[in-house]
Amino acid sequence: MLMRGGTSKGAYFLAGDLPADPAERDALLLRVMGSPDPRQIDGVGGAHPLTSKVAVVSRSSDPGADVDYLFLQVGVEDATVSAAQNCGNILAGVGPFAVERGLVAPGADRTRVRVRMLNSGGLATAEFATPGGTVRYDGDTAISGVPGTAAEVLLDFADTEGATCGALLPTGAVRDVVDGIEVTCLDNGMPVVVAAARDLGITGDETAAELAADAELAARVQSLRIAAGRLMGLGDVTAAPVPKTTLVAPPRHGGAVGTRTFIPVRPHESIGVLGAVTVATALLLPGAVGHDLAELPGPGAAMGIEHPSGRLDVQVELDTGRTPPRVRRSRLVRTARKLFDGRVFPRAS
Numbered sequence: 001m002l003m004r005g006g007t008s009k010g011a012y013f014l015a016g017d018l019p020a021d022p023a024e025r026d027a028l029l030l031r032v033m034g035s036p037d038p039r040q041i042d043g044v045g046g047a048h049p050l051t052s053k054v055a056v057v058s059r060s061s062d063p064g065a066d067v068d069y070l071f072l073q074v075g076v077e078d079a080t081v082s083a084a085q086n087c088g089n090i091l092a093g094v095g096p097f098a099v100e101r102g103l104v105a106p107g108a109d110r111t112r113v114r115v116r117m118l119n120s121g122g123l124a125t126a127e128f129a130t131p132g133g134t135v136r137y138d139g140d141t142a143i144s145g146v147p148g149t150a151a152e153v154l155l156d157f158a159d160t161e162g163a164t165c166g167a168l169l170p171t172g173a174v175r176d177v178v179d180g181i182e183v184t185c186l187d188n189g190m191p192v193v194v195a196a197a198r199d200l201g202i203t204g205d206e207t208a209a210e211l212a213a214d215a216e217l218a219a220r221v222q223s224l225r226i227a228a229g230r231l232m233g234l235g236d237v238t239a240a241p242v243p244k245t246t247l248v249a250p251p252r253h254g255g256a257v258g259t260r261t262f263i264p265v266r267p268h269e270s271i272g273v274l275g276a277v278t279v280a281t282a283l284l285l286p287g288a289v290g291h292d293l294a295e296l297p298g299p300g301a302a303m304g305i306e307h308p309s310g311r312l313d314v315q316v317e318l319d320t321g322r323t324p325p326r327v328r329r330s331r332l333v334r335t336a337r338k339l340f341d342g343r344v345f346p347r348a349s
């Protein structure tokens with residue numbers, strides 16, 4: 001099934017429909033998407049990392065979850081399939097897909113699906129409308145980066161802290177100097193290097209296209225994330241999709257902070273879901289880059305994370321009575337839509 005999940009688009013598969021051997025599975029998915037090829041002309045991929053994604057879903061063996069979700073990032077120009085990161089946008093389609101495929105029985109009005117996230121660990125609960133036992137995709141919720149409106153999918157995350165790196169602050173410090181730049185390295189579901197936009201010579205108000213045209217900036221971001229990746233215990237991240245880098249600036253549009261994100265060096269048109277959750281967490285930590293320039297709403301209120309195509313509102317609950325603080329949960333709203341359901345015909349080899 002082809003679905004839009006938040007501001008991403010991908011192919012959703014039942015795990016049982018794919019080869020069990022990961023190498024065989026990945027080779028098949030490259031052919032399904034049409035990679036490697038900048039246009040993905042011979043496959044169903046959308047020629048951009050945000051539209052070259054795969055969700056693999058199955059019933060969960062964990063009594064605390066309904067389904068297991070493995071996210072796979074399929075390279076566009078490169079013949080790579082990576083499970084190194086999670087994706088909270090594609091996650092928005094997982095609950096509806098699980099109901100569509102009969103993995104979860106729908107409620108009469110609304111359905112909650114508990115999703116075990118295999119890439120990062122942690123549990124997400126997705127809640128969405130299923131009037132009469134059928135997933136409703138139409139609705140009046142607008143999210144930045146997607147034209148029109150659709151039915152809301154409420155996402156609630158638990159246990160995402162240190163998902164990939166093992167700790168919320170993987171370097172052990174709330175602030176480090178890396179490559180001559182002050183950064184906060186954080187992982188609340190996505191490893192992210194947070195730095196001030198002005199320290200990399202930008203205002204934080206540039207369009208994604210303007211940033212994409214700046215080769216010098218891309219080189220600085222790459223050198224920063226390679227050095228930070230080592231400090232975060234991620235090894236050599238030269239060719240890895242994480243850590244992401246988010247450059248923060250004071251908010252300009254009524255939100256809590258302005259952001260420009262690189263995935264990992266290509267500018268994001270908006271911001272990833274768990275990326276935004278992680279940046280929002282940094283804003284709450286005294287001493288972290290971003291904390292001082294953010295305009296924080298009252299405790300518990302959603303923080304508007306501004307990005308090139310609008311803003312993403314994220315609620316993060318921290319237990320600040322502990323050192324370092326613990327993350328209780330985070331919450332946000334997405335939408336998802338079923339776009340196409342059918343059979344894909346990958347090239348033979």
Ligand code: NQM
Pocket residue numbers: 007008050086087088089090190244263271272273274275276
């Ligand atoms: O951070 C892009 C996206 C993402 C990931 C990326 C995401 C997340 O916008 O949870 O959603 O960071 O590569 O879909």
